[in-house]
Amino acid sequence: MPAETHMEQSPMTRAEVLELVRDRLADILEIDPEDIREGASFADDLEADSLALIELVEALEEELADRTVGFRIDDEDLQDLKSVRDAVDYVYAKAGAES
Amino acid sequence: MVERLPVALDAMGSDGGPAVLVEGARLAAERGVDVLLVGDPDQLGDVGDLRVKPASEVVEMGAEPAASVRRLKDSSIVRAAEAVRDGEASALVSAGNTGAAMAASLLRMGRIKGLTRPAIAVPFPVFGSTETTLLDCGANAECQPEWLVQFAEMGAVYNRVRFGVERPRIGLLTIGEEAGKGNQLVKDAAKLLEDPGWANDVGAEYIGNVEGRDLMLGVCDVIVCDGFTGNVVLKSIEGAMLVARTQIRAAMASTAEGERASAVVAPLIDPIIDRLDTEQTGTALLLGVRGVSCISHGSSDAATICRSIMTASAIADDHIVDRLRDMIDARS
Numbered sequence: 001m002p003a004e005t006h007m008e009q010s011p012m013t014r015a016e017v018l019e020l021v022r023d024r025l026a027d028i029l030e031i032d033p034e035d036i037r038e039g040a041s042f043a044d045d046l047e048a049d050s051l052a053l054i055e056l057v058e059a060l061e062e063e064l065a066d067r068t069v070g071f072r073i074d075d076e077d078l079q080d081l082k083s084v085r086d087a088v089d090y091v092y093a094k095a096g097a098e099s
Numbered sequence: 100m101v102e103r104l105p106v107a108l109d110a111m112g113s114d115g116g117p118a119v120l121v122e123g124a125r126l127a128a129e130r131g132v133d134v135l136l137v138g139d140p141d142q143l144g145d146v147g148d149l150r151v152k153p154a155s156e157v158v159e160m161g162a163e164p165a166a167s168v169r170r171l172k173d174s175s176i177v178r179a180a181e182a183v184r185d186g187e188a189s190a191l192v193s194a195g196n197t198g199a200a201m202a203a204s205l206l207r208m209g210r211i212k213g214l215t216r217p218a219i220a221v222p223f224p225v226f227g228s229t230e231t232t233l234l235d236c237g238a239n240a241e242c243q244p245e246w247l248v249q250f251a252e253m254g255a256v257y258n259r260v261r262f263g264v265e266r267p268r269i270g271l272l273t274i275g276e277e278a279g280k281g282n283q284l285v286k287d288a289a290k291l292l293e294d295p296g297w298a299n300d301v302g303a304e305y306i307g308n309v310e311g312r313d314l315m316l317g318v319c320d321v322i323v324c325d326g327f328t329g330n331v332v333l334k335s336i337e338g339a340m341l342v343a344r345t346q347i348r349a350a351m352a353s354t355a356e357g358e359r360a361s362a363v364v365a366p367l368i369d370p371i372i373d374r375l376d377t378e379q380t381g382t383a384l385l386l387g388v389r390g391v392s393c394i395s396h397g398s399s400d401a402a403t404i405c406r407s408i409m410t411a412s413a414i415a416d417d418h419i420v421d422r423l424r425d426m427i428d429a430r431s
C-alpha cells in the first residue's frame with residue numbers, strides 16, 4: 001500500500017461510495033438524491049456541466065481526505081468519468097474496500 | 100466603528116500586465132477604497148502603500164478555466180477568491196481569464212445554497228431611469244428553464260439592492276413580444292415565469308417577453324436569458340459602441356469644419372457615449388456565489404479598474420449575498 005494513500009479509517013463499501021457520490025451531486029445540482037440513478041450520465045441525464053463535475057470532484061476529495069490520506073482524482077482521469085457509475089467505480093477503486 | 104475590508108484585486112490578470120492593475124488600485128485607494136493586491140510581488144513593481152498577498156502562479160488568458168483553477172492552487176485568482184472566503188477581503192475583482200474567475204469564485208467561495216447555477220449580471224444604462232440588469236451574460240452557455248427563473252429572482256434582488264427599485268419588472272429576452280415566441284428554452288421558461296408565485300415571493304413583476312432593442316429603453320428592470328445569448332448581446336453592444344465612438348471621432352476630424360464643430364459638440368456627445376460604453380463603465384457581477392466577485396475586461400485601463408474596484412466595494416457594502424439568502428428563505 002502506498003504511504004500517501006493509506007487508510008485513516010475503515011475502507012468504504014461500494015454502497016457507501018454510491019451514497020456519498022449521490023449526496024454530493026444532489027447538493028451541487030440542487031436535486032433530490034433519489035432522482036440520481038447509478039446509471040445516469042452526467043451530461044445527458046443530469047445535465048451537469050464541466051464546472052459542476054469539478055465541484056463534485058473537489059467535494060469528494062475534501063470528504064475523503066480524512067479517510068484516505070492523499071486521496072485525489074487525477075485531472076487526466078476526469079474525462080473518463082461520464083456517469084455516476086464511473087465515478088463510484090473510480091472512487092471505490094481508490095478509497096474503498098477494494099483498494 | 101466596523102473596519103472596512105479591502106477589495107482583493109487579481110493583480111496578475113490583465114492584457115496590460117500588473118502595472119495597469121496596480122495603478123487602478125492606487126487610484127481606488129486615493130478615493131478611499133482599500134485594495135489588497137494578489138500576485139507575485141516581484142512582478143508588481145512599486146506598489147507604494149498597497150498591501151500584497153503573495154501568489155506565485157498565474158492562470159493565463161487562454162487556459163482552460165476549471166482545470167487551471169484546480170491545478171494552480173497558488174495562482175493569483177485562486178488566492179484572491181480565498182481572501183474573500185477567509186474574510187480578508189470584502190470582494191474580488193479580476194480582469195483576467197473570465198472562466199477562471201468564475202471557477203475560482205464558485206470553487207473557493209462556494210455556491211449559495213438554493214441557487215443551482217451562478218449567473219453573470221451586467222447593468223446597462225437607461226437614460227432618465229435606473230439601469231436594466233441583464234443576466235446571464237456568459238456563465239452558463241446551456242441553461243435549463245428553471246435556471247432562468249432563478250436568474251430572475253437573483254436579478255430582482257440585485258436590482259432592488261443596487262438601484263433601489265422597489266418592485267423590479269422582469270422581462271424574458273426573446274425574438275418577439277408576443278407570447279409563444281422563441282426557442283424551446285424560452286417557451287419553457289416563459290411558462291415557469293408566468294406563474295406568479297416566484298414573483299410574489301421576491302417582490303417582482305413579470306412583464307413577459309422583451310426584445311434586444313428594449314435593453315436600454317427602460318422597458319423593464321431585469322432581463323433574463325441563457326448565458327450564450329446574454330454574452331452575444333453584451334459583446335454586440337460593446338462592438339457597436341466601439342464603432343460608434345471611433346467613427347464619430349473620425350468624422351469630426353475629417354474636415355476643418357468638423358474639427359471646429361467638435362469643440363462644441365464633443366463635450367455634449369462624449370458623456371453620452373461614455374455612459375453607453377459598458378466596456379468602460381461596467382463591471383460584471385457573478386451572482387449566486389457566497390461572496391462578491393466582479394469581472395472586468397482584460398483590456399481595462401487603470402481608470403476602469405479603479406471604477407470596478409469601487410463598484411465591487413459598493414456591492415459588498417450592499418450585502419448582496421445576505422439579501423440573496425433572505426430571498427431563498429422567503430420562498431414559499
